[in-house]
Amino acid sequence: MPTAISRRPWPMKTKPNHLLVYILTFGVFGILNTEMGVIGILPLIADHYHVSISTAGLIVSLFALAVAVSGPIIPSLFSGMDRKKVMLLVLGIFIVGNLVSAFTSNFTVLLIARVIPAFFHPVYCSLAFTVAAASVGKEEASKAVAKVFVGVSAGMVLGVPVSSLIATATSLTYAMLFFAAVTTVAFVATLLFVPSMPVTERLSYGTQLRVLRRSMTWLSIAAVIFMNGAVFGVYSYLAEFLKTVTNYSWNTISLMLFLYGVANIVGNMIAGKLLANHPLRTVQSYPFALAAIYILLFTLGQFSVPMAFIILIWGILGGIGGNITQYWIVSSAPEAPEFANGLFLTSANLGTTIGAGVCGLFIAGISTQYVVLGGILFLILSVATIFPTISMSGRLKNAGRLEDANVAR
Structure with a gap:
């Protein structure tokens, strides 16, 4: 493997920014919560939109397909933008997608509202891993990335039972609004506490x-x-x-x-x-x-x-x-x-x-x-x-x- 250390494309503070790592972790949790949480409410979605359970499953499979297709492409397209602005953009897209999903009565619109944010999923997650590692010292980099992975696991572990519980106790709309609420908190935290991270040396x-x-x-x-x-x-x-x-x-x-x-x-x-x-x-x-x-x-x-x-x-x-x-x-x-x-x-x-x-x-x-x-x-x-x-x-x-x-x- 290459042994050279790549230069960070934005200025870094000498003091590790642990708050940034926690915000990134919560942001990843919000995005994975949106992706995986619907698994717990697929039967309700099928009933609500009058489609088969296999058709309802498209909101999971098409989401994953969009992530797989966009993974090596979309992050590169945004590699020259300020990291904070990119994160806010992606979180904003997820908020809008979740709000549309909560209130639409059309299954096709629901699919579109799910798939469009999915294309930006790799942008945020890719940045989260990269920025987390760069925000701390070399010896802490693996631990910082591991904390971001906690957001991935929490999104997969908590998203399914929590969304199911909310939908059962209230309605499908409130379960979808739960996804929007989590990403909104991540958006506000990023807006208030994440520093600007402009790219000084963009890779071609x-x-x-x-x-x-x-x-x-x-x-x-x-x-x-x-x-x-x-x-x-x-x-x-x-x-x-x-x-x-x-x-x-x-x-x-x-x-x-x-x-x-x-x-x-x-x-x-x-x-x-x-x-x-x-x-x-x-x-x-x-x-x-x-x-x-x-x-x-x-x-x-x-x-x-x-x-x-x-x-x-x-x-x-x-x-x-x-x-x-x-x-x-x-x-x-x-x-x-x-x-x-x-x-x-x-x-x-x-x-x-x-x-x-x-x-x-x-x-x-x-x-x-x-x-x-x-x-x-x-x-x-x-x-x-x-x-x-x-x-x-x-x-x-x-x-x-x-x-x-x-x-x-």
């Missing part, structure tokens, strides 16, 4: 795209797709696994899903320390640790008590994995961090989609218990891309230099 589009000429970049992209596929391919069917293999009740399944989410947040915080102190060791050992959990899942999945402990450890590893994949791609292109973060978002979404599809084939062809084989297959593929990348870049001999890539995030 050619410079950003040049990173795609490297085989290491493509290997890193493949590694992220495979690692994300390994995690979310199996996780996508966790509820079904707990129902058919472990024979949990629906109330217990909900509790286990919540446990996984909380553990995911814990994993994010652990990942910050691991990547700050032992980046290579963490990346190298991760596929084997997750494979061990999947083997336990396969052999002990029918036992309720061991399964709870497996989910706890699995959730922690899932949180660590998200940080690893972001770190791996950005460290392959430290001179173009925003473009690299866009590639990360696209690769992560592709990995989730492909992983769910392949693991679903194992369920359809054999049985639910064998879904872990799909996860292990993706882990084997990730190892086949991680270690050649290390060999090509001399990472094992330059671990200290690689840590410098954190600064670029």
Whole structure:
């Protein structure tokens, strides 16, 4: 991987700006809350708009598709603008989209109001990772990015049950307004407390795209797709696994899903320390640790008590994995961090989609218990891309230099 430290494209204070990191975390929470929160109210959306549940699911799948398409493109287009203005613009678009979603009576308008903000999702998240790392010292960069990932996990964990609770207690409109309220708070906090961050040295589009000429970049992209596929391919069917293999009740399944989410947040915080102190060791050992959990899942999945402990450890590893994949791609292109973060978002979404599809084939062809084989297959593929990348870049001999890539995030 490149060992040079990229120069920050905006002036930085010598004192770490931890408040900025927390605002970015909340902003990412607002955006992920908008993306994932509707999963908890899809049946209500289907009933309200008189469409099938599969049609209602388009507001989730088309959102993810828009993120995957725009990930490597849109962040680069905004790379020359003041960071604060870009963040306010994106949050403003999400606020408007959520307000339209709350009050429209037309399903097509709802889809449009969801998809348009989705194209700007990578812009904010990419900036959040980059600015968070640059707002603190080099030794704190991984921890700052890990805090932003807490916003990602919280959006996924809290968005679904909270939106469902609000919609059940009040109405679908108020659930949508909850999404708007969260992004509005993030907008106001950004407006009042985030300093202006003008770009002093804008990277040309050619410079950003040049990173795609490297085989290491493509290997890193493949590694992220495979690692994300390994995690979310199996996780996508966790509820079904707990129902058919472990024979949990629906109330217990909900509790286990919540446990996984909380553990995911814990994993994010652990990942910050691991990547700050032992980046290579963490990346190298991760596929084997997750494979061990999947083997336990396969052999002990029918036992309720061991399964709870497996989910706890699995959730922690899932949180660590998200940080690893972001770190791996950005460290392959430290001179173009925003473009690299866009590639990360696209690769992560592709990995989730492909992983769910392949693991679903194992369920359809054999049985639910064998879904872990799909996860292990993706882990084997990730190892086949991680270690050649290390060999090509001399990472094992330059671990200290690689840590410098954190600064670029």
